[in-house]
Amino acid sequence: MITVIGITADNLVHTDIDLDATDLSAYKWIWADFNEPSPSEVKYLEKTFHFHPLAIEDCLQILQRPKLDYYDDYTFYVTHHVREEGRDLFKEELDFFVSEKLIVTFQLAHSKEVAYVQKQLLTQHNAENWDPYFIFYRILDQIVDNYFPLIHDIEDRLAQLEEDNLNKTTAAFIPELMESRHLLLGLMQTVNPMRDLLYRMLNSQHLEGVRKRRSYFSDIHDDLLKVSEMITSNREVTTDMRDSYLSLNSHQTNNVMKVLTIITSIFSPLTLIAGIYGMNFEHMPELTWKYGYFLAIGLMFGIGLAMYRWFKKNGWF
Amino acid sequence: MITVIGITADNLVHTDIDLDATDLSAYKWIWADFNEPSPSEVKYLEKTFHFHPLAIEDCLQILQRPKLDYYDDYTFYVTHHVREEGRDLFKEELDFFVSEKLIVTFQLAHSKEVAYVQKQLLTQHNAENWDPYFIFYRILDQIVDNYFPLIHDIEDRLAQLEEDNLNKTTAAFIPELMESRHLLLGLMQTVNPMRDLLYRMLNSQHLEGVRKRRSYFSDIHDDLLKVSEMITSNREVTTDMRDSYLSLNSHQTNNVMKVLTIITSIFSPLTLIAGIYGMNFEHMPELTWKYGYFLAIGLMFGIGLAMYRWFKKNGWF
Amino acid sequence: MITVIGITADNLVHTDIDLDATDLSAYKWIWADFNEPSPSEVKYLEKTFHFHPLAIEDCLQILQRPKLDYYDDYTFYVTHHVREEGRDLFKEELDFFVSEKLIVTFQLAHSKEVAYVQKQLLTQHNAENWDPYFIFYRILDQIVDNYFPLIHDIEDRLAQLEEDNLNKTTAAFIPELMESRHLLLGLMQTVNPMRDLLYRMLNSQHLEGVRKRRSYFSDIHDDLLKVSEMITSNREVTTDMRDSYLSLNSHQTNNVMKVLTIITSIFSPLTLIAGIYGMNFEHMPELTWKYGYFLAIGLMFGIGLAMYRWFKKNGWF
Amino acid sequence: MITVIGITADNLVHTDIDLDATDLSAYKWIWADFNEPSPSEVKYLEKTFHFHPLAIEDCLQILQRPKLDYYDDYTFYVTHHVREEGRDLFKEELDFFVSEKLIVTFQLAHSKEVAYVQKQLLTQHNAENWDPYFIFYRILDQIVDNYFPLIHDIEDRLAQLEEDNLNKTTAAFIPELMESRHLLLGLMQTVNPMRDLLYRMLNSQHLEGVRKRRSYFSDIHDDLLKVSEMITSNREVTTDMRDSYLSLNSHQTNNVMKVLTIITSIFSPLTLIAGIYGMNFEHMPELTWKYGYFLAIGLMFGIGLAMYRWFKKNGWF
Amino acid sequence: MITVIGITADNLVHTDIDLDATDLSAYKWIWADFNEPSPSEVKYLEKTFHFHPLAIEDCLQILQRPKLDYYDDYTFYVTHHVREEGRDLFKEELDFFVSEKLIVTFQLAHSKEVAYVQKQLLTQHNAENWDPYFIFYRILDQIVDNYFPLIHDIEDRLAQLEEDNLNKTTAAFIPELMESRHLLLGLMQTVNPMRDLLYRMLNSQHLEGVRKRRSYFSDIHDDLLKVSEMITSNREVTTDMRDSYLSLNSHQTNNVMKVLTIITSIFSPLTLIAGIYGMNFEHMPELTWKYGYFLAIGLMFGIGLAMYRWFKKNGWF
Numbered sequence A, B, C, D, E: 001m002i003t004v005i006g007i008t009a010d011n012l013v014h015t016d017i018d019l020d021a022t023d024l025s026a027y028k029w030i031w032a033d034f035n036e037p038s039p040s041e042v043k044y045l046e047k048t049f050h051f052h053p054l055a056i057e058d059c060l061q062i063l064q065r066p067k068l069d070y071y072d073d074y075t076f077y078v079t080h081h082v083r084e085e086g087r088d089l090f091k092e093e094l095d096f097f098v099s100e101k102l103i104v105t106f107q108l109a110h111s112k113e114v115a116y117v118q119k120q121l122l123t124q125h126n127a128e129n130w131d132p133y134f135i136f137y138r139i140l141d142q143i144v145d146n147y148f149p150l151i152h153d154i155e156d157r158l159a160q161l162e163e164d165n166l167n168k169t170t171a172a173f174i175p176e177l178m179e180s181r182h183l184l185l186g187l188m189q190t191v192n193p194m195r196d197l198l199y200r201m202l203n204s205q206h207l208e209g210v211r212k213r214r215s216y217f218s219d220i221h222d223d224l225l226k227v228s229e230m231i232t233s234n235r236e237v238t239t240d241m242r243d244s245y246l247s248l249n250s251h252q253t254n255n256v257m258k259v260l261t262i263i264t265s266i267f268s269p270l271t272l273i274a275g276i277y278g279m280n281f282e283h284m285p286e287l288t289w290k291y292g293y294f295l296a297i298g299l300m301f302g303i304g305l306a307m308y309r310w311f312k313k314n315g316w317f
């Protein structure tokens, strides 16, 4: 679906624009939004707006890296927004063509951020404050604001996981930790190029529209720096959690094994003694002693106790 | 609470200033301190001082990254101070608006550093030596000086931990080590951006107030470089301590297991011999030998000794 | 084999060119392709085209690093294309000499990318749109497009491997993972220098032919940045998979060992009791008790149960 | 103690200078050395030489990071020298104030390097070749030359450790390795900032005294680059040694455990057979066979041999 | 030994030059080679050539870092060549003083590269093509070409090692791997500074002799980049090999231990049963049953089978 909004010189908002019929140059500026467009709708990118074939190709290619390309009359931006579904993270691409008099948003997959800003423009009745770069700023701000709940979510899961496993050694710990790590990696692959894109925009000589609203785009850049740092630090936390878990787990297992092996060790010589006096030799003097049996039992008890004490003294358990 | 201090042209210190009524422009310079302000007090940021909405938003947002933003008439700074409570580290934000004639400090959570410097200004009776950038320097210096006890504290805990565990293999070692590591990570996330902020201030073309007191701000930068290095080096130390602990622990466990398993191994054949002569076959010639029993005992002793010697020779324990 | 294609001033495509006889300067531009040339064919590089000996040496040397060298009348490029055979990756070198009026492609091993572009030039009948740098762009684009299936292939193998081994601990897992890691390392060694080469081309002051088609070469650079990131991220994934596998595997093995050792431990004292009452002492009062046997069995059962419960209570299995 | 040396215009060396009484400006240049000064001696830094309070504070603060600060009439340097005592490394700070006509050395803890250079100046009778920056160079050169024996010492210890442990698995290996690693870390924390300080001195626009003797200071920088590389490379060596040791140790322990467990496994079924024929059932036909006993022994031998061969065939030991 | 070669204005090659007697300025250019010079020969560096004391000191110091130093009339270069002896790598230093009319080569240990180039100059009878910087290039080219067989050697050893150990777990694997890693580290410490030296030479403003032969020195730089990358990548390979080996080894050991422990576990209850019926109680009803013995054997067989099946079902072996 293509939604075209035109702002007249009197700051009136027109939404009844037909790309084939309406004279776009009559407007102060235009916002054309391609929302999950059909192949025939995609053609307007070239037919009406005369965008460069390489930029159009980038729109249709899945998940380009965030970037900006300068063309003669406009700048082309590739950005990523992120959407969580269940416990999985989906990255989607949102492309922009921006000039003084035109902004084209191209969503291969629906972006709630575009819809939100569109609704604001149509309902706030203050079109005189808006222009293409302000729309671009508002959508970017929405996208970046939406990174925060995702990273907070992961932080909560990690905190929960840490608490749950304080004294337990469950098989589920490592896979859950790895899943959080996987989400962090996925988020990082979107956030870091976005951060670099904003940095490049803020330092570009050619983007008058950004320069005029520098504080605003710089505010987005701040947020991206913050998210990027939170991701890095949370990845460090997962590494520490895994190392801590593994060493505790191995410590506990080793202790159990030691105790069990000690039990077996202590009974080895005792069983041998019992076996010896169970032998059927004809001449075994001890067997006829009156207190032979009790001496044998006492010997076993003595050996067992001595071994136990020796192990204890050596700090083996 | 808002505390406003005005310095007159004669270097008199006025504290009876009402933001709604007093003519601020009559003063040589002003220090307005917002200490855990109520929502209605926050409004003065815009009403009286006309600060930019994005900067005010940054004040209210929790834990922005340390940074500086240039605005037309003032510079806006976000900084972090740190507070230890029990064994936990709390990072708090402290924001500054600084110009030639005005300094506004904004503490969402109370900062003892601001209170300390305020008291000095009011009690030292040397207002002629102070100005907004000097106040800014004094507070920053306090903040950074307060990082040192924290890092020394962690160093002491690590040293204590190392000593305590020289010969012990306690389950508490790894969690305590990880806690120190966690504190170091938290501190690093505050110190490194602070260091970068100071670096940027020292190299800025636009901060006349910093340039004039370069030695002072450079002194703070030195301290931040030092703290940052101490953190990095202590993190390396924790890694080494963990590796060392784990390998020693595993070495010791392995040794214990080897000894125990050797005991069990040695008794295996002896128990078999006892079992053999405990069998009830009718025709077992050895059973009728006069010295059969003693030969059997001797055989056991011989086998046990041979195995012991062989294990010893192989260096197995 | 050497294939020479000449484009006349009228954009006619001549393919009947003999390097010894034809006057090359009569053409608007020339494409000479050396495809697995014989030693005598290699000589034309010097005889006809007068290329620098160091560049010719680089052509013949196996697998130079991707790079560009400026010479007075032409630029010399070393690039890598990649070919998968079975489960193995083969890197091959493809060299270019490019100037305004000449492109020489030198393939020590056959490149399907060159063949593909050659066929397009000969069949599309639009020679007026082509020139040496456009040919260079087309071949590079093919080479880089061919990196994507390789990395997608590795991603599929990793996904397959992850799924296959969710609950299994097969000996094949680690070697297969390491093989994917090995392929990623190999690919990275080609992709990263190619990315750096394109970066250098885009930022060179001396490459008019690249500057005129900047959008096109920049599009290739985008793809290389993307592939390079995919490789890095997949390498991180393999590390995480290995760590996750190893810790799960060790967790499972430890659990099995614990259960088995517990079994052995529990039977140790029971076997001792049986051994004791199998001793042949003359005076063993219990042996004559009416319910001695049943008491002994009961004692064994009681001890076994007590140990089982104690182990269970301690959370040992 | 303060030692003041004055060089007259005639290159005479005066050592009888009283900071309170003598007119320092009468000398061509002055070297004042503060060696473990008392608090009252420290006051001369301000009273006589009028140094900046921040620089004096840096002198008294323990172990600042190596650095240089430009002041109007002099440059202030913080450097580190290192002293080995037993097996421990002590870092000490040595501070310099240097100008054309003055060098002040400030040693909170005694530096043998300063004493050495002082003695040379007093005994070589060639004062015409000396000046403040040459003294500064001589002391720095001594400090850096003294790093080499320390790093060589650590290299020797590592080599010794490697040799000692070729076939042994002693508990002392890891702690000794970690101690060397700890020393390397400590040395690195001094050497790297010193290297950066020299780099900054060599590239400064404001240090005429260094510029004039560039080859000399550059020679010190070379040495620092070399030491820094040696440290990095030795740290890599310790990592490799630890990994190698741990894997060999674990390999050996595993082998021992396998052999021991194999012994226990082989005797399990044999002991069962002996136990079976030791049962007291009235009807056990084998017991009355003439060769029953020998058949049982043969069966045990056969089973033991079969298990041994099967384990051997599987390569289990 | 000092070998001096002088080229006359007529491109005649003189080798009968006496440093004490001959007038060196009569030659177009001179090559003086110090090959393992005696202390008295070293003196000519100062006496005849007037080189700077710091440069001479660098010649005599063992194994300086590769570098270049500009002096007024000449440039001083420190380079490393490498020599393999048995399985060990020896780094040797080769120093150069180069100007328009003079090249001095200084070999503390004999360099076959210098000898090779010297022979070429003396036998090729084309002195008109040579000059000091061309000699410098030729020797450097030899040195760098000699790095390749070393790294190929290590690659072969690694490939051999990987093949040998596909199914074996020998104790020799880790030490051999570590030795290769050690060689790679050693090689890296020579190659990387050499690469940086060539980079600095290519980008220097002061080296006319390099600028004129830029393609040649750039060709050496290419090779160094390549070797450096090969080293890095081979180090990654060794890390992967070690991780792969260790995990396979531990996997295999764990499996063996599991099987052995299972055997012991299964026989524990069976041995208990045998022990029970070997007890000598007077009243044990089962002992008098006609089929008691066979029931007991059957019970043992049943328990053994049940345990085997349960372990199998749980996937424990």
Ligand SMILES: [Mg+2]
Pocket: A057, A058, A059, A060, A061, A062, A063, A064, A093
């Ligand atoms: Mg796209």
Ligand SMILES: [Mg+2]
Pocket: A141, A142, A144, A145, A219, A220, A223
């Ligand atoms: Mg925002």
Ligand SMILES: [Mg+2]
Pocket: A141, A142, A145
């Ligand atoms: Mg927002």
Ligand SMILES: [Mg+2]
Pocket: A182
């Ligand atoms: Mg996944």
Ligand SMILES: [Mg+2]
Pocket: A219, A222, B054, B057, B058
């Ligand atoms: Mg903000």
Ligand SMILES: [Mg+2]
Pocket: A219, B057
């Ligand atoms: Mg904001």
Ligand SMILES: [Mg+2]
Pocket: B057, B058, B059, B060, B061, B062, B063, B064, B093
């Ligand atoms: Mg805030």
Ligand SMILES: [Mg+2]
Pocket: B141, B142, B144, B145, B219, B220, B223
């Ligand atoms: Mg301070």
Ligand SMILES: [Mg+2]
Pocket: B141, B142, B145
């Ligand atoms: Mg202070």
Ligand SMILES: [Mg+2]
Pocket: none
């Ligand atoms: Mg936390």
Ligand SMILES: [Mg+2]
Pocket: B182
């Ligand atoms: Mg925590």
Ligand SMILES: [Mg+2]
Pocket: B219, B222, D054, D057, D058
């Ligand atoms: Mg200071």
Ligand SMILES: [Mg+2]
Pocket: B219, D057
């Ligand atoms: Mg200070």
Ligand SMILES: [Mg+2]
Pocket: C057, C058, C059, C060, C061, C062, C063, C064, C093, C095
């Ligand atoms: Mg080649």
Ligand SMILES: [Mg+2]
Pocket: C141, C142, C144, C145, C219, C220, C223
């Ligand atoms: Mg492409």
Ligand SMILES: [Mg+2]
Pocket: C141, C142, C145
């Ligand atoms: Mg393509």
